[in-house]
Amino acid sequence: MPESLIRAAVLERPGTEPRIEELTLDEPRAGEVRVRMAASGVCHSDLHVRDGEWHRPGPIVMGHEGAGYVESVGPGVDVAATGLEVGRLVALSWIVPCGRCRSCLAGRVWECPVSPSYTHLMPDGTSRVRRPGGEDVLAYCAIGTMASSQVVPAAAAIPMPDGTPPEVAALIGCCVATGVGAVTKTLPVEPGSSVAVIGLGGVGLSAVMGASLARASGVVAVDRVEAKLALAREVGATDTVLAGGDPVETVAAIRDATDGGPDVCVEAIGLPSTVELAVSCLPTGGAALLVGMTPAGQRASFEVFPFVDGARRIVGSNYGSAVPSVDFPRYAELYLDGRLPVDRLVTSRIALDGLEDAFDRMRRAEGVRSVIEF
Ligand SMILES: NC(=O)c1ccc[n+]([C@@H]2O[C@H](COP(=O)([O-])OP(=O)(O)OC[C@H]3O[C@@H](n4cnc5c(N)ncnc54)[C@H](O)[C@@H]3O)[C@@H](O)[C@H]2O)c1
Ligand SMILES: [Zn+2]
Ligand SMILES: [Zn+2]
Numbered sequence: 001m002p003e004s005l006i007r008a009a010v011l012e013r014p015g016t017e018p019r020i021e022e023l024t025l026d027e028p029r030a031g032e033v034r035v036r037m038a039a040s041g042v043c044h045s046d047l048h049v050r051d052g053e054w055h056r057p058g059p060i061v062m063g064h065e066g067a068g069y070v071e072s073v074g075p076g077v078d079v080a081a082t083g084l085e086v087g088r089l090v091a092l093s094w095i096v097p098c099g100r101c102r103s104c105l106a107g108r109v110w111e112c113p114v115s116p117s118y119t120h121l122m123p124d125g126t127s128r129v130r131r132p133g134g135e136d137v138l139a140y141c142a143i144g145t146m147a148s149s150q151v152v153p154a155a156a157a158i159p160m161p162d163g164t165p166p167e168v169a170a171l172i173g174c175c176v177a178t179g180v181g182a183v184t185k186t187l188p189v190e191p192g193s194s195v196a197v198i199g200l201g202g203v204g205l206s207a208v209m210g211a212s213l214a215r216a217s218g219v220v221a222v223d224r225v226e227a228k229l230a231l232a233r234e235v236g237a238t239d240t241v242l243a244g245g246d247p248v249e250t251v252a253a254i255r256d257a258t259d260g261g262p263d264v265c266v267e268a269i270g271l272p273s274t275v276e277l278a279v280s281c282l283p284t285g286g287a288a289l290l291v292g293m294t295p296a297g298q299r300a301s302f303e304v305f306p307f308v309d310g311a312r313r314i315v316g317s318n319y320g321s322a323v324p325s326v327d328f329p330r331y332a333e334l335y336l337d338g339r340l341p342v343d344r345l346v347t348s349r350i351a352l353d354g355l356e357d358a359f360d361r362m363r364r365a366e367g368v369r370s371v372i373e374f
Contacts, residue, residue, distance in 0.1 A: 003025060003027065004149065009062045010058075018355060018356070023130060025149055028077075029151075030076045031154050033074065035069065037068040039166040039371050042359070046062055046063060059131075059137045060137065060138040061147050066091075070087060070090060073086070091324075093155075093156045095117050096142050098114045098123070107323060110318045116142040123142075129150075160172075160329060161332050170371060171202065171342050176340070177320045177328065180320060181210070186289065187287060190214075191217075194218040194262045194264075198223075199270075201368060207266045209236050219238050221233070247277050265279075266289045267289070283310075284310040290317065354372070
């Protein structure tokens with residue numbers, strides 16, 4: 001089997017430092033494509049894995065927010081039907097729909113329980129990446145985008161419209177689909193309603209953009225870092241709240257800015273304390289839209305009576321309810337039309353060996369997205 005050498009960020013096991021390794025990559029098999037990576041964003045989900053907050057197997061090629069160019073297609077991939085011709089820019093989806101389960105058949109591919117995304121292997125249960133000694137290496141969510149090239153299931157590779165910058169395509173593959181989709185697909189914001197977004201990383205700022213696109217009357221952006229508030233205003237926030245140490249004050253400030261509480265309060269951090277904050281600022285009939293993901297095993301609590309009595313809701317949003325083949329090109333077109341300023345999220349461009357520094361910046365909430373360029 002022909003193979004080539006790649007460079008990739010490999011995590012031996014969660015909670016350890018990723019290393020840049022030279023690995024061998026096989027040619028794509030049936031139903032797969034090989035992609036020369038152009039850009040991979042660093043998402044907080046990568047940091048959860050890096051820091052051992054989620055349990056994932058290893059060794060594994062990290063990364064799930066990437067885009068690149070089709071290098072070769074495996075047997076059985078219908079190039080005319082899929083648009084996956086060699087040289088095409090594709091954004092990669094970290095949910096690889098199996099295409100056969102009840103969720104996939106119903107069009108809710110983000111709920112697919114048997115996606116290769118959960119095994120970190122190709123749909124046939126094998127890996128295309130190996131260490132020089134022959135040891136198999138997994139690929140995070142079956143796409144492992146922090147690699148100079150990668151073999152992925154064809155269903156994960158979504159052709160992008162001409163003119164889409166690779167880094168924009170990469171971000172559409174996670175934070176944009178997640179944040180924009182949460183407020184336009186999972187829980188579509190009604191024009192004229194009020195939205196608060198707590199946590200202004202790539203995901204939260206995308207939710208701000210989505211709420212603004214959906215013509216929310218007010219979009220209140222909340223973060224504990226001042227610099228994030230200014231950026232949020234530039235991408236559509238109408239008000240901002242600097243979250244200090246006291247949650248009671250933060251809730252009061254959010255209520256003040258939304259005439260009694262937001263119709264939808266998005267949590268885009270993944271901390272029990274901010275999940276509780278999102279629930280406690282809701283007015284009667286309001287909904288907390290949970291997008292941030294906590295470390296494994298964590299719980300949040302809230303007072304039940306006023307929640308039920310006030311007909312409030314809590315909704316979880318996975319991947320912004322994305323149907324990647326439909327939504328990714330649509331988000332790219334919105335970017336190209338100047339209606340979704342995705343490029344504003346890119347605050348550093350780095351090489352693969354800058355990954356640990358990017359994780360440090362993310363821990364300090366400095367900047368928004370670091371994008372690895374290949
Ligand atoms: N639901 C999904 O499908 C999905 C997809 C992608 C990412 N995520 C999750 O979304 C979350 C956000 O990801 P990201 O990449 O945007 O993260 P990020 O680290 O870039 O942004 C987090 C933001 O939260 C702010 N913050 C942290 N603690 C705070 C506090 N106590 N009060 C106010 N602000 C605070 C930080 O200053 C930062 O601006 C992560 O948990 C990630 O795993 C979920
Ligand atoms: Zn992500
Ligand atoms: Zn499925």
